[in-house]
Each structure stands twice: as structure tokens, then as C-alpha cells.
Amino acid sequence: MLIHQTLVRERCFDSVPGSSKKRILENCSELIADQVDGLDAEEIFGGLINRERLGSTGIGEGVAIPHCRLEECREATGALVKLPEPVDFDAIDGQPVDLLFVLLVPSEATEAHLQILAALAEMFNDAGLRQRMRAASDEDALYKVAVDYEMEHI
Secondary structure: OOHHHOOOHHHEEEOOOOOOHHHHHHHHHHHHHHHOOOOOHHHHHHHHHHHHHHOOOEEEOOEEOOEEEEOOOOOOEEEEEEEEEEEOOOOOOOOOEEEEEEEEEEOOOHHHHHHHHHHHHHHHOOHHHHHHHHHOOOHHHHHHHHHHHHHHOO
16 A cells, blocks of 8 residues: 555645644644544544554654554545654654654554555655655645655655
């Protein structure tokens, strides 16, 4: 499964407010729930927080990929988020995070979940991509960076 199958323009968010990992995840949960029928903000937030308790999803270089499986989730659902200021995310390299890709998958989607996570990790490993995302002026530009990157690498 490709990243663009999980991400739509309406789930790209620029300048999501929050001064802590918990607040960022809470705000992202609300934004996603507003966009996706059948998903509840509290359920999303609970799933993401429970996953973070197992270990930080901060993968380094200012990037985090918070993710979880949810019973109510019918298909893999992604949200690309840029923060106005980096926040501490307990990332493996100790750097604060300003780029997130929130991934929600159905409970039974084990293989798809792992494939998408691997694709995201590879994508965010590209320093040029991270730079272009950080330079994106709004949600449209942020979405275009992600889609263009994937189309170049299919």
C-alpha cells in the first residue's frame, strides 16, 4: 500500500498548536476525527497515547510517526502534520519534533500497517523531503511535497 492511499489533502495540517507531545496528539486526534466518519477523537487519542507508552514514535531528525490500530478504523488513514514550533517527543535522537505523520489502521491490518510504516520511515529519511516540508507555506504545499515525493519514488 502506498502512502498516498492513506493521505488526502484534507488531512494535511499546517501549524497545529500544542506545546507538548500529549497536546499535539490530542489536537491531531480531533482534527482527524473531524475529517473521517466513524472515528472518535477520544478513541484515536487513547490509541496513540497507549502506543507512545510502549516507546516513542519519534524516529529522529525532527520527525515522529505516531500510529495505532483501532477497531472503528475501516481503512488505513494518515494525516501529515507540521508544527509551528518543535516539541519534545522523546525521539530516539533526542531532537524535538516538528513533522508528524499520524497513521491509523484497522485492528486486523498487521501487514499493511508494517508496510506503510516502512514506507514512511524511508520517506522521512530523505533530508531534502524534510526540508521541503518544513518550507511548505500551507496545507496545499505540504500535501504537494508528499505526493510529489512518492510519485518520484514509485
